[in-house]
Amino acid sequence: CIPFRYRNSNEEDDVNFEKVVEVLMINSTSGPGLLFPKGGWENDETVEEAAVREAIEEAGVRGDLLDFIGFYNFKSKTHQDEFSPEGLCKATMFALLVKEELSSWPEQSTRMRHWLTIPEALQSCRHEWMKDALENGFCEWLAQNK
Secondary structure (H helix, E strand, C coil): CEEEEEEECCCCCCCCCCEEEEEEEEECCCCCCEECCCCCCCCCCCHHHHHHHHHHHHHCEEEEEEEEEEEEEEECHHHCCCCCCCCEEEEEEEEEEEEEECCCCCCCCCCCEEEEEHHHHHHHECCHHHHHHHHHHHHHHHHHCC
16 A cells, blocks of 8 residues: 555645655665565455555554555566466555554565655656556546546
8 A cells, every 4th residue: 555644744834734745665675775565365354454464564653444456567576486476466446545654564674654745656666557557547646536
């Protein structure tokens, strides 16, 4: 999912006090760049439940899973097998409005949270497919739902 929140603009002369959207990214455990929480889902859960669980496990946040924002294909070295030697995977991405940041979470020893504006997130994002999900999926969804 793409966890996000609204914060007030720091512009004191901004009469409209526009809210700034920030997205939450986490560090990768296998190299430079930042990621959105993701992972597989268990047999006994829906893809939506998996998205919520991954946000808790990897980023330590809870919130409201609002909407599906798109499917994104990518290659995974850890999912290469006889059925998919290329490691082809499909991510189902959702917008998650963060309501709570947990003080402790399962992967806190290996993951750090980073709140970024959308332009900052696009610069920091490790994977092209995640940039696409942010820029074309999330931003389009956000524009339609403001």
